[in-house]
Amino acid sequence: MVLQERPLGRTGLVVKRVGFGGIPIQRIPEDEAVRAVRKAYEMGINFFDTARAYTTSEARIGEALEGVRDEVFIATKSTHRDKAGFLEDLETSLGNLRTDYIDLYQLHFVSKEEVWERIRGPGGALEGLLEAKDEGKINHLGITSHDPELMMKVLREGIFETVMIPYNYLTQKPADGLLPLCAELGVGTIVMKPFGGGALTNVRSALRYVLGNGDVDVAIPGMMSASEIEENVAVGSGSFNLSQEDLRLIEEDRNHLGDQFCRACDYCQPCPQGIPISFVLRTEDQFLRLTGWTPRLLRRIPESEAKVASCQRCGQCEEKCPYELPIMDLLPEKMGVLLKLLASREE
Numbered sequence: 336m337v338l339q340e341r342p343l344g345r346t347g348l349v350v351k352r353v354g355f356g357g358i359p360i361q362r363i364p365e366d367e368a369v370r371a372v373r374k375a376y377e378m379g380i381n382f383f384d385t386a387r388a389y390t391t392s393e394a395r396i397g398e399a400l401e402g403v404r405d406e407v408f409i410a411t412k413s414t415h416r417d418k419a420g421f422l423e424d425l426e427t428s429l430g431n432l433r434t435d436y437i438d439l440y441q442l443h444f445v446s447k448e449e450v451w452e453r454i455r456g457p458g459g460a461l462e463g464l465l466e467a468k469d470e471g472k473i474n475h476l477g478i479t480s481h482d483p484e485l486m487m488k489v490l491r492e493g494i495f496e497t498v499m500i501p502y503n504y505l506t507q508k509p510a511d512g513l514l515p516l517c518a519e520l521g522v523g524t525i526v527m528k529p530f531g532g533g534a535l536t537n538v539r540s541a542l543r544y545v546l547g548n549g550d551v552d553v554a555i556p557g558m559m560s561a562s563e564i565e566e567n568v569a570v571g572s573g574s575f576n577l578s579q580e581d582l583r584l585i586e587e588d589r590n591h592l593g594d595q596f597c598r599a600c601d602y603c604q605p606c607p608q609g610i611p612i613s614f615v616l617r618t619e620d621q622f623l624r625l626t627g628w629t630p631r632l633l634r635r636i637p638e639s640e641a642k643v644a645s646c647q648r649c650g651q652c653e654e655k656c657p658y659e660l661p662i663m664d665l666l667p668e669k670m671g672v673l674l675k676l677l678a679s680r681e682e
């Protein structure tokens with residue numbers, strides 16, 4: 336199996352079409368996480384994406400790749416909007432990743448116009464990014480967002496060499512304007528959430544769908560086990576043509592999930608009442624559908640009931656959800672369904 340590769344926009348980096356998404360490795364023991372990163376490297380993956388916001392992910396990737404630093408590209412991100420905060424994050428990233436340069440540093444989750452204005456204003460994070468590039472601590476500048484239209488505007492300014500955006504067969508909007516524009520501008524395209532944050536059931540069809548778009552350079556599914564890595568590498572090494580069976584599975588998921596489903600990004604957190612929003616929204620359509628009843632679900636559903644009942648309808652979660660989900664209405668609705676399912680199971 337040889338992973339397909341291509342240039343990442345105008346960066347000059349040649350990346351394998353499947354990269355390593357570094358979110359899930361923060362949820363497993365350290366030795367397993369390091370083994371997963373090494374396994375990905377050994378199977379040919381050369382693009383590793385992480386973020387300051389992913390707790391232990393940077394340090395684990397740094398440990399795993401220390402001996403092969405020159406053979407891989409490391410991308411990370413900062414959510415700081417000011418120069419001082421950004422520069423502090425950069426130093427932490429360099430230390431965690433055990434390196435003196437980052438191949439691609441990205442401004443994380445820039446999904447609102449006012450956030451972008453803060454970043455590019457006096458004392459904003461962009462000043463720090465450009466300074467760090469001059470000093471050779473960063474080789475390329477990138478940006479990540481859930482808003483394709485805002486990105487089209489930002490990328491036309493010519494500052495960023497890559498963009499990271501969610502794209503999959505249920506979140507197709509980027510294919511209409513942003514991805515073709517990137518091809519025109521020579522901006523590298525990195526696709527996050529090719530599996531819809533875990534909602535899409537057939538990962539092979541989902542990955543083929545994303546990589547089959549000629550305007551996508553690299554997809555970065557989150558991975559933490561050897562079998563996930565092997566499966567993703569197998570898809571990235573084959574043909575991206577969708578079979579009749581792929582099309583059937585995609586249609587089934589589209590009918591089942593629609594576009595109002597939770598992608599598990601947890602940008603809606605923290606909730607002041609401690610409500611596990613994504614757990615409640617995802618359990619029926621995603622966890623139960625994929626795994627059936629597990630001890631974890633049997634424990635967490637009743638635990639979540641009182642939490643959901645404590646919602647103050649403050650609206651903070653909805654303001655932050657990039658998919659504009661009506662969380663305040665969905666929570667009691669989904670909780671009611673889960674309690675009914677639980678009761679019928681116990682009868």
Ligand code: SF4
Pocket residue numbers: 605606607608609610612645646647648649650651652653662663
């Ligand atoms: S509206 Fe409810 S769920 Fe959302 S942040 Fe406020 S308390 Fe939490």
Ligand code: SF4
Pocket residue numbers: 596597598599600601602603604612613616655656657658659660662
């Ligand atoms: S409710 Fe929205 S913000 Fe919260 S995890 Fe789901 S998709 Fe993300």
